[in-house]
Amino acid sequence: QKEVEQNSGPLSVPEGAIASLNCTYSDRGSQSFFWYRQYSGKSPELIMSIYSNGDKEDGRFTAQLNKASQYVSLLIRDSQPSDSATYLCAVNEPGFGNEKLTFGTGTRLTIIP
Amino acid sequence: EPEVTQTPSHQVTQMGQEVILRCVPISNHLYFYWYRQILGQKVEFLVSFYNNEISEKSEIFDDQFSVERPDGSNFTLKIRSTKLEDSAMYFCASSDDRNEKLFFGSGTQLSVL
Numbered sequence: 001q002k003e004v005e006q007n008s009g010p011l012s013v014p015e016g017a018i019a020s021l022n023c024t025y026s027d028r029g030s031q032s033f034f035w036y037r038q039y040s041g042k043s044p045e046l047i048m049s050i051y052s053n054g055d056k057e058d059g060r061f062t063a064q065l066n067k068a069s070q071y072v073s074l075l076i077r078d079s080q081p082s083d084s085a086t087y088l089c090a091v092n093e094p095g096f097g098n099e100k101l102t103f104g105t106g107t108r109l110t111i112i113p
Numbered sequence: 114e115p116e117v118t119q120t121p122s123h124q125v126t127q128m129g130q131e132v133i134l135r136c137v138p139i140s141n142h143l144y145f146y147w148y149r150q151i152l153g154q155k156v157e158f159l160v161s162f163y164n165n166e167i168s169e170k171s172e173i174f175d176d177q178f179s180v181e182r183p184d185g186s187n188f189t190l191k192i193r194s195t196k197l198e199d200s201a202m203y204f205c206a207s208s209d210d211r212n213e214k215l216f217f218g219s220g221t222q223l224s225v226l
Contacts, residue, residue, distance in 0.1 A: 034214070043204055043217040044156060088156065096161075097211030099144055100169050103156040 002027050004091050006104035015113050019076040021087050023104055026070070029094030033065055035074045036088040038106065044088055048074060079111045115139045117218035119205050125224045126195055134190045134221045136205030145188045146206040146215060147180065149173070156204070162188065163211070195225045 003026040013019040021035070032051055036044035048063040050056045050072065056063045062075040072091075076083055086106040093100040118137045126132050138145050147159040160170040162180055179191045188207075192199055202222050206215040 032212075041202075043219050045217070046214055049214055090156075096169060098208065098213065098215060099146065099161040099163075099211045100158050100171075101148075101215070102158070105155045 002091075002093060002102045004089055004102050004104035006087075006089050006107050008105055009108040010110050011107055012110045012112055013079050015079055015081060015111050017079055019079045019083065019109055019111070021074040021076075021089075021107050021109065023072045023074075023089030024070055025072070025089075025091045025102075027091070027094060028067070028070065030091045031094065032092040032098050033063070033072045034090040034098075034101070035061075035063060035072075036090060036103075037083075038086045038088055040086075044090075044103075047087075076109075081111045081113055084109060084111045115216075117205055117207055117216050119203075119218035119221050121221060122219065123222045123224070125226065128197055128225055129194050132192050132195055132223065134192075134203050134205075134223070136188045136190075136218055137186050138188055138205065138207030139209075139216055140186070142207035142209045142216075144168075144208045144211055145180075145182070146208075147190045148204045148206060148217075149201040150204065150220075151198075151201045159190075168211075192223075195223075197225050199223060200225045 035048045050063040050065045060077045064073045088106045089104040090101040145162045150156045161168045202220045205218040
């Protein structure tokens with residue numbers, strides 16, 4: 001059984017601070033890792049994708065991947081109230097490209113003004 | 114920006130009835146997917162579809178489920194005889210390659226009474 005684990009939260013972060021979201025995965029063969037943002041009742045929206053060990057930055061978002069530790073994280077700098085949402089970690093199933101993703105349960109993030 | 118569109122946004126049905134959920138993927142995309150999310154639970158893969166056939170399906174996608182691309186633009190999910198536990202948000206997604214990112218539609222909330 002492929003597993004993607006996240007703390008469900010809620011995680012509360014003051015506006016302007018750094019929010020740190022973590023995810024671990026069970027299948028060492030996974031090659032593609034994604035962070036989606038999901039507002040309540042809405043569809044997942046891709047925030048970041050990462051495929052190689054290390055950091056990948058896009059604006060206020062930084063994804064970090066450590067395949068040896070089977071760990072992927074998302075940092076949100078200068079957190080804004082609009083960042084309040086559930087953040088889903090998703091991992092591909094080896095051998096299936098990105099067509100079969102396993103999602104974590106998500107971490108609910110609240111940015112406190 | 115191109116988007117995946119889904120209709121209807123809400124569908125209420127009686128247990129045992131057939132439902133068809135409809136999706137229009139992004140026009141140049143070749144891979145199509147259905148995921149679902151039961152309230153409060155994780156997003157789960159159902160099926161992927163490429164070149165007019167199912168390329169992968171999960172254990173959830175049993176004989177009660179079927180998918181079809183009836184024309185050049187629509188992609189449908191049919192549930193033959195709905196059960197209470199089929200109540201969920203169903204998301205359609207598409208990608209232009211199996212190794213590219215998925216774009217999700219806004220979802221159809223299915224309620225089985």
